Amino acid sequence: MSRFALNGAVAMICALLLTAVSARADEFTKDDLKKWDTAFQSVMKEGEKLFHSGTLGKNSVSCDMCHPHASNTHPETYPKFQKQIGKVVGLRDMINWCIQNPQEGTPLLADDPRMFALEAYIHWERRGVKLEPGKH
Amino acid sequence: MNKGMDRRTFLKGAGALAAAAALPVGLVEVAWGKKPGETFTFAYISDAHITQISGPQFVKNFDKGLQKAVLEVNFMDPKPDFVVFGGDLAQLGKKEEIDHGLEILKDLTVPVKWVIGEHDYYLDLGKYWQEKVSPLHYSFDHKGVHFVVLNSILTHDDWTHKRWPTAEERMHQMARLDNPEGSPFMVKDEQLAWLKGDLAKVKKDTQLVVLSHSPLYKVFKPWNFWTDDAEKVQALLKPFQSVQVLHGHVHQVLYNQIGNISFNAFMATAWPWPYPVSYNQLPNKVPDMTVFMNRADPFKERDGTGWGKIDIAGNRGVAHHYELWENSSRTVRKESGKKQPADDTYQDPKKRITPQKHY
Numbered sequence: 205m206s207r208f209a210l211n212g213a214v215a216m217i218c219a220l221l222l223t224a225v226s227a228r229a230d231e232f233t234k235d236d237l238k239k240w241d242t243a244f245q246s247v248m249k250e251g252e253k254l255f256h257s258g259t260l261g262k263n264s265v266s267c268d269m270c271h272p273h274a275s276n277t278h279p280e281t282y283p284k285f286q287k288q289i290g291k292v293v294g295l296r297d298m299i300n301w302c303i304q305n306p307q308e309g310t311p312l313l314a315d316d317p318r319m320f321a322l323e324a325y326i327h328w329e330r331r332g333v334k335l336e337p338g339k340h
Numbered sequence: 341m342n343k344g345m346d347r348r349t350f351l352k353g354a355g356a357l358a359a360a361a362a363l364p365v366g367l368v369e370v371a372w373g374k375k376p377g378e379t380f381t382f383a384y385i386s387d388a389h390i391t392q393i394s395g396p397q398f399v400k401n402f403d404k405g406l407q408k409a410v411l412e413v414n415f416m417d418p419k420p421d422f423v424v425f426g427g428d429l430a431q432l433g434k435k436e437e438i439d440h441g442l443e444i445l446k447d448l449t450v451p452v453k454w455v456i457g458e459h460d461y462y463l464d465l466g467k468y469w470q471e472k473v474s475p476l477h478y479s480f481d482h483k484g485v486h487f488v489v490l491n492s493i494l495t496h497d498d499w500t501h502k503r504w505p506t507a508e509e510r511m512h513q514m515a516r517l518d519n520p521e522g523s524p525f526m527v528k529d530e531q532l533a534w535l536k537g538d539l540a541k542v543k544k545d546t547q548l549v550v551l552s553h554s555p556l557y558k559v560f561k562p563w564n565f566w567t568d569d570a571e572k573v574q575a576l577l578k579p580f581q582s583v584q585v586l587h588g589h590v591h592q593v594l595y596n597q598i599g600n601i602s603f604n605a606f607m608a609t610a611w612p613w614p615y616p617v618s619y620n621q622l623p624n625k626v627p628d629m630t631v632f633m634n635r636a637d638p639f640k641e642r643d644g645t646g647w648g649k650i651d652i653a654g655n656r657g658v659a660h661h662y663e664l665w666e667n668s669s670r671t672v673r674k675e676s677g678k679k680q681p682a683d684d685t686y687q688d689p690k691k692r693i694t695p696q697k698h699y
């Protein structure tokens with residue numbers, strides 16, 4: 205038996221064992237949806253708090269001072285070309301730009317939970333707007 | 341040529357006359373022939389938002405905006421008769437912030453007329469402002485024009501006096517523009533009664549200029565681009581032939597016309613604000629006639645900010661010049677006899693440019 209086939213067999217046995225104890229992977233309940241939404245909302249709310257807090261930078265300036273309701277952040281246009289950076293960048297690059305410049309702070313790492321929270325809030329305030337990557 | 345009316349104002353006036361001849365009678369009525377009236381210029385600086393970080397440290401970005409405006413106003417030739425400061429000198433109403441702002445503004449070589457903003461008011465309810473800066477509402481006459489300054493950023497007594505545990509908390513709450521716990525701006529009855537009395541002494545054909553911090557009409561309540569009792573103020577202004585309201589607070593070029601009243605807002609020196617149409621989760625609208633300022637470039641610190649100057653061109657109307665840093669300056673004119681103000685360059689929708697589209 206090739207290693208490939210052996211892996212396949214192991215995976216099959218694992219899957220069978222799992223279905224015996226829980227629902228199938230593609231089936232979820234209303235309770236699940238509620239749980240996931242609650243998880244999202246709490247991250248989004250954390251983002252809303254950070255966005256209004258003045259703690260991301262060093263000069264007490266907060267994002268909402270210039271972006272009320274996260275307006276003019278245009279998450280639907282990313283990734284897009286930024287002239288001054290000279291290449292296509294993501295939303296988080298512009299979040300970090302504003303942390304470093306108007307807020308005189310240090311940029312967040314890409315996997316910083318605060319970055320996810322900010323992105324969650326910024327996208328939430330823009331929900332329903334059609335995606336237009338690259339738009340200026 | 342009249343002093344205080346620049347060559348472009350004059351040429352534009354002549355152009356309007358030619359345009360009037362080409363239009364069906366009754367559409368445009370140009371008020372020539374009457375005595376020209378006195379002309380003069382004043383400057384407008386607003387929304388400096390001087391922010392203390394701690395001790396002697398202040399946010400440099402906002403200091404630089406105010407300093408630049410002061411420098412440029414001092415270079416105006418001819419000198420303006422005075423400068424209006426449109427409110428929000430401080431960020432959190434602190435004495436240190438007001439003092440630091442005054443320190444920068446004291447370099448101005450012309451007198452200042454002061455309007456209070458909510459960021460100056462909600463820490464001590466205007467106490468320090470009145471001691472150090474100016475009364476909260478007053479009127480004065482200048483070269484035949486009657487000026488009225490209003491404190492338009494009052495709100496419900498319960499919100500002001502009962503809602504918050506400390507004055508600092510109240511200030512913080514009012515400083516947040518998109519605050520769901522906020523409260524709408526108002527002029528309130530006591531000041532309305534004062535205004536009524538003040539205007540009773542003024543002849544109805546006198547040019548009236550009203551200076552307020554918030555717009556004396558309703559744009560977008562969730563950001564307090566709004567004065568709740570604006571209609572009551574407008575009713576008192578209605579009997580006058582020509583009224584000009586100048587305001588700050590919105591940190592953007594914004595203009596409107598309601599009957600005999602023209603409204604013009606100026607940019608901040610600190611930072612620009614999005615137009616309410618940029619927030620799509622709530623119904624919103626901006627006066628149709630406003631040609632938006634360009635979308636700001638986050639890489640240019642002073643983009644979207646600046647200051648203004650106003651030419652009162654006698655009975656020919658009023659011209660508002662927007663000195664938009666990092667952009668071409670703009671002029672919005674309300675010629676007497678015209679129903680609405682218009683931008684010299686961009687008013688025709690076909691002449692608009694891409695960065696003026698906000699979304």
Ligand SMILES: [Fe+2]
Binds near residue numbers: 428590608
């Ligand atoms: Fe302001």
Ligand SMILES: [Fe+2]
Binds near residue numbers: 457459553
């Ligand atoms: Fe304000």
